[in-house]
Amino acid sequence: MTDILNVVCMEMSNSTKSNIALTIDGLSKSYGEVKAIRSLSFTAEKGEIFGIIGPDGAGKTTLFRILTTLILADKGSATIEGMDIVKDYKQIRQHIGYMPGKFSLYQDMTVEENLKFFATLFGNTIEDNYDLIKDIYQQIEPFKKRRAGKLSGGMKQKLALSCALIHRPNVLFLDEPTTGVDPVSRKEFWDILLRLKKEGITIIVSTPYMDEASLCDRIALIQDGSFLDIDTPKGIIAKFKQELFSVRTDNMHKLLKDLKCYEDISTSYSFGKDYHVTFINNVDEKRFINYLYQRGHSDIYFKKISPNVEDCFMLLSRKIQP
Amino acid sequence: MTDREIVIHTSELTKQFDKFVAVDHISFDVYKGEIFGFLGANGAGKTTAMRMLTALSTPTSGQGTVAGYDIKRQPEQIKRNIGYMSQKFSLYEDLKVWENMRLFGGIYGMSESKIKTETENILHRLNIYDERNTVVGELPLGWKQKLSFSISIFHRPKIVFLDEPTGGVDPVTRRQFWELIYKAVEEDITVFVTTHYMDEAEYCDRVSIMVDGKIKALDTPANLRSEFNCENMDEVFQKLARSAKRKGD
Numbered sequence: 001m002t003d004i005l006n007v008v009c010m011e012m013s014n015s016t017k018s019n020i021a022l023t024i025d026g027l028s029k030s031y032g033e034v035k036a037i038r039s040l041s042f043t044a045e046k047g048e049i050f051g052i053i054g055p056d057g058a059g060k061t062t063l064f065r066i067l068t069t070l071i072l073a074d075k076g077s078a079t080i081e082g083m084d085i086v087k088d089y090k091q092i093r094q095h096i097g098y099m100p101g102k103f104s105l106y107q108d109m110t111v112e113e114n115l116k117f118f119a120t121l122f123g124n125t126i127e128d129n130y131d132l133i134k135d136i137y138q139q140i141e142p143f144k145k146r147r148a149g150k151l152s153g154g155m156k157q158k159l160a161l162s163c164a165l166i167h168r169p170n171v172l173f174l175d176e177p178t179t180g181v182d183p184v185s186r187k188e189f190w191d192i193l194l195r196l197k198k199e200g201i202t203i204i205v206s207t208p209y210m211d212e213a214s215l216c217d218r219i220a221l222i223q224d225g226s227f228l229d230i231d232t233p234k235g236i237i238a239k240f241k242q243e244l245f246s247v248r249t250d251n252m253h254k255l256l257k258d259l260k261c262y263e264d265i266s267t268s269y270s271f272g273k274d275y276h277v278t279f280i281n282n283v284d285e286k287r288f289i290n291y292l293y294q295r296g297h298s299d300i301y302f303k304k305i306s307p308n309v310e311d312c313f314m315l316l317s318r319k320i321q322p
Numbered sequence: 323m324t325d326r327e328i329v330i331h332t333s334e335l336t337k338q339f340d341k342f343v344a345v346d347h348i349s350f351d352v353y354k355g356e357i358f359g360f361l362g363a364n365g366a367g368k369t370t371a372m373r374m375l376t377a378l379s380t381p382t383s384g385q386g387t388v389a390g391y392d393i394k395r396q397p398e399q400i401k402r403n404i405g406y407m408s409q410k411f412s413l414y415e416d417l418k419v420w421e422n423m424r425l426f427g428g429i430y431g432m433s434e435s436k437i438k439t440e441t442e443n444i445l446h447r448l449n450i451y452d453e454r455n456t457v458v459g460e461l462p463l464g465w466k467q468k469l470s471f472s473i474s475i476f477h478r479p480k481i482v483f484l485d486e487p488t489g490g491v492d493p494v495t496r497r498q499f500w501e502l503i504y505k506a507v508e509e510d511i512t513v514f515v516t517t518h519y520m521d522e523a524e525y526c527d528r529v530s531i532m533v534d535g536k537i538k539a540l541d542t543p544a545n546l547r548s549e550f551n552c553e554n555m556d557e558v559f560q561k562l563a564r565s566a567k568r569k570g571d
Contacts, residue, residue, distance in 0.1 A: 054492070055463065055464070055490060055491055055492030055493075055495075056463045056490035056491065057462060057463045058492075152364070152365055153364055153365075154364055154365070176490075179489065179490060180364075180409070180486065180489055180518065181364060181518070182362070182363040182364045182518055182563065183363075183518060183520055183556060183559055183560065183563070184363050184559070184560060184563040184564055184566075185363065185364060186518075187560070208489075208490045208491075208492075210493060223492065252525075253504055256501070256504070269493075269494075269497055270497055270500065270521075270525065271521055272520070272521035272523075272524040272554055272555065273524040273543065273544075273547075273554065273555075310493050313493055314493050314494055317492065317493075317494060318494075
């Protein structure tokens with residue numbers, strides 16, 4: 001019964017407030033000659049996981065540092081829950097959590113001291129919001145007397161996330177939380193994010209791993225400081241209009257060269273055990289497979305497939321820099 | 323297969339820090355001209371094993387040879403016959419492209435003329451001839467990684483160790499990087515590589531997966547997929563790594 005009441009209350013408050021967690025409009029920032037980000041705009045809704053996806057050097061960290069009020073943009077504006085990132089920076093800092101890509105806690109303070117320190121900064125105690133971090137913090141609690149600098153990478157990451165959450169922020173900024181993390185730990189980290197989302201926290205997360213895109217509600221693909229596209233992962237994939245094929249033979253190293261020599265091939269990229277290829281014209285399957293036989297391939301596998309976000313990223317980045 | 327030249331051999335190789343056995347009696351061979359994928363979760367012991375193979379750390383017990391040299395008794399010869407590149411170790415950012423090549427060529431004792439011809443070769447191969455006077459720090463990350471790899475095999479080592487060479491690199495450059503690896507293999511350089519991208523595990527001739535300091539699986543990607551009844555290497559990795567008891571790094 002109380003659950004139902006809670007839901008009703010939440011719906012009432014939602015209807016009276018804006019549903020927008022974050023709006024940015026034309027943000028640009030240069031460092032000398034280098035344009036780090038170029039006129040970026042997007043809107044993130046409350047309670048969504050919004051992914052900023054792109055390689056190192058694309059501008060992700062600059063964008064995060066502007067949004068977390070640590071540096072100023074050259075141009076453009078942004079608001080977080082209606083507060084301006086320049087005028088209202090002090091209030092914003094009360095309502096956001098930030099986990100930088102580089103481990104930034106106090107290395108010579110213990111696990112517990114770090115957490116207590118960050119709680120105190122926001123006028124809280126660890127107990128106030130313990131329920132929010134319980135699942136994460138319990139995994140490192142056995143080491144609470146250890147200095148943060150002596151933790152392993154995975155434990156540092158969990159402590160940093162706990163510290164970013166201890167004041168129960170409305171919007172959480174995670175800058176490349178899974179970089180250099182193995183596939184199993186990456187899956188575990190994303191399970192945590194999906195749980196935090198259920199708590200109603202808006203999550204803005206950046207990653208260079210394209211396979212994490214499908215776990216976001218919406219994504220912005222970024223390269224060289226510009227967004228290539230912003231949409232749901234499904235929406236991005238739906239815009240891939242070319243026919244995409246998967247091809248595999250008994251000699252994959254040779255196949256790479258032979259694909260490049262086939263005049264009707266538009267793109268060919270390796271994807272694990274297959275190559276993904278597109279053709280310039282409508283595919284003449286018989287002719288193509290004959291060509292591969294002539295080149296000495298056998299066990300030929302050729303099939304039309306649907307693209308993934310990485311296919312889309314490469315297609316879009318080709319368009320801007322041929 | 324058995325008559326192929328062995329370039330890395332380990333037998334019961336072990337490294338212990340106090341009571342913690344970081345690398346626990348690993349035995350394997352790597353053959354000449356092979357791309358050998360060395361996989362494992364963070365904390366499984368990959369880095370420690372790699373430090374022993376590159377003669378940066380001495381094993382507690384067990385044996386190993388790299389490029390024909392004993393890892394305990396001949397560390398200096400090993401260092402001269404291998405190349406090493408990691409995501410973190412980059413080049414000297416405030417030196418120009420050609421200056422970095424000159425420096426590393428000199429460190430490996432290459433002759434002036436050899437350094438000159440190799441420098442020309444790399445600049446043309448990577449299509450960066452016009453950038454030869456650019457300070458490395460100003461190059462885009464993807465170029466840096468490709469340059470860094472080319473310099474790691476500048477002295478034509480028998481083996482090159484690559485520690486997560488493609489982390490954070492954009493998807494197109496990541497694939498170009500692998501084409502450079504294939505080229506190195508054609509020149510008879512053996513490649514020993516770690517990665518967290520499971521699609522890249524498929525590009526290796528053979529793959530080993532470390533769990534809790536031990537090698538839990540070692541075979542071709544195709545054989546591993548069928549042995550563990552998985553669609554791809556990511557599933558194989560998840561199956562094996564989830565059994566880990568160590569919660570590390």
